[in-house]
Amino acid sequence: ACSGCITSAETVMLEKQSLDEFLSSINKGKAVIVSVSPQSRASLAVHFGLSPLQVFKKLTTLFKTLGVKAVFDTSCSRDLTLIESCYEFITRYRQCHLTTDEKSKLALPMISSACPGWICYAEKTLGSYILPYISSVKSPQQTIGAIIKNHICQMLCIRPEDIYHVTVMPCYDKKLEAVRDDFVFQVEAQGEKITEVDSVLTTGELLDLVKSRSVDFASLEESPLDKLLANAAEGGHLYGVHGSSGGYAEIIFRYAAKTLFGKEIVGPLNFKTIRNSDFKEVTLEVDGETVLKFALCYGFRNLQNVVRKIKAGKCEYQFLEIMACPSGCLNGGGQIKPKAGESAKDLIQSLELKYMENVTEADPLENPIIKGLYAEWLDEPGSEKAKKHMHTEYHPIVKSITSQLQNW
Ligand code: SF4
Structure with a gap:
């Protein structure tokens, strides 16, 4: 990428x-x-x-x-990275919401760090304003x-x-x-x-x-x-x-809902598609107020849009799972190419089904x-x-x- x-x-x-x-x-x-x-x-x-x-x-x-x-x-x-990411998010959230100094307000959004395509782009193209938002977890x-x-x-x-x-x-x-x-x-x-x-x-x-x-x-x-x-x-x-690119948004969302607001979320999260299938968001409401808003943001066009919002101070998300490839890591450039007569879209659908075939979902x-x-x-x-x-x-x-x- x-x-x-x-x-x-x-x-x-x-x-x-x-x-x-x-x-x-x-x-x-x-x-x-x-x-x-x-x-x-x-x-x-x-x-x-x-x-x-x-x-x-x-x-x-x-x-x-x-x-x-x-x-x-x-x-x-990856389970270890997810646990460290959950703790980092809670620390950043408290820093952002429980302190008054302006610097602490910049602790959020937290952005996932597992995609080197994204990290390379952020370091070499976006400059220092974006780097403090990227999770320090390897x-x-x-x-x-x-x-x-x-x-x-x-x-x-x-x-x-x-x-x-x-x-x-x-x-x-x-x-x-x-x-x-x-x-x-x-x-x-x-x-x-x-x-x-x-x-x-x-x-x-x-x-x-x-x-x-x-x-x-x-x-x-x-x-x-x-x-x-x-x-x-x-x-x-x-x-x-679950989550073909690691499930960062989902796992941190569930952990934050429970730790910060006492809400145990049972069953699948309700991700809403925004603009296209590579940009989805999930929210938690408490007493009619949105208290958590996370997004999955895959592919360069989507990530460039969201980065522009962060730069302008207008990003409404507290966590962003950013991946450089459209459809995420299952669709990475190093994967096996489609067979003759098979479309890239059909292949990604097969990969998504195969990814969790007989794999039991488990809490990290x-x-x-x-x-x-x-x-x-x-x-x-x-x-x-x-x-x-x-x-x-x-x-x-x-x-x-x-x-x-x-x-x-
Ligand atoms: Fe990022 Fe694509 Fe590599 Fe996954 S496969 S880490 S989305 S560049």
Whole structure:
């Protein structure tokens, strides 16, 4: 979504994120861990006529045959990002509504941060006025990287520098996200630099791997899942939140309604379509007054409209789930393309149905793996440790005089 703003240093880093690099890392004796996104699972499931669970089990077989040590699931780390986002929203809401100074009034709207296409656009095009509104919570991709390289490595008795962590994503911009300096850390002062995510493969590149090895994917055996970081229940089914781009607006809305206004919302939220199917809003009324107003805003045209309103101080929303791609992440540029004779619209409909096929809807706050991560490592949502490992910051990119002159 944002390929127009790649620097030459980023180009060099991106060239390293290839199938060849991934395969050679296994041969170099690194402990390779792969984290698969639920959108990629859905894309492969539609392509091969399987369920997301079957795809996940067959991918586990494929990767382990190649020598991969573990195969994880980013819907698990997404639950952690959702919990941190809920707490950040409540903090911002109270700051905005319970204090009188003008600066605190700028705590809202809060804007989701999981889409690197949007972040890249905001940093390189919109400038510093928009960045304070963007949630400081890392994306599910970076969160799972931080969990693996800071915590899981200790459980597995592997040094973080000996792990090569690959994600499978619906999106090329996730490669750009993985090479940000903000997602590199050092364990010791003079130690090696550790990257949370060493390489990103798109769903399409994974399909290329299947084809290049002449693997009959649908006939592969189904291996047991690595349950350390996967939303897979004992009964053998997958669980997670609804929402093909992460369900940020929905989960934060329900949490805020309960925490701030004592309203438990049962059943689906009533999202109203505004202008087009990629712009929807949901409201909560208490005593005839609208107290919460959130929006989903997908695609560049919609996000540019909403950004104009924020700049003019006329945005009526308290939370915005912004995604650069029309229809969100299921429709990412790295997904498998429609088959001959299939329209893009038909494919996205199939993906939306497939995404939650036999996946049980579950509250992130009840995720036993995430509860364990807080108990063993992060203490509690919003803690100092959570801020250190699960949050980040954004940087306005000031264009050099030369590039401004070139544009001019
Ligand atoms: Fe990537 Fe598109 Fe999803 Fe943004 S909306 S994270 S650009 S797939």
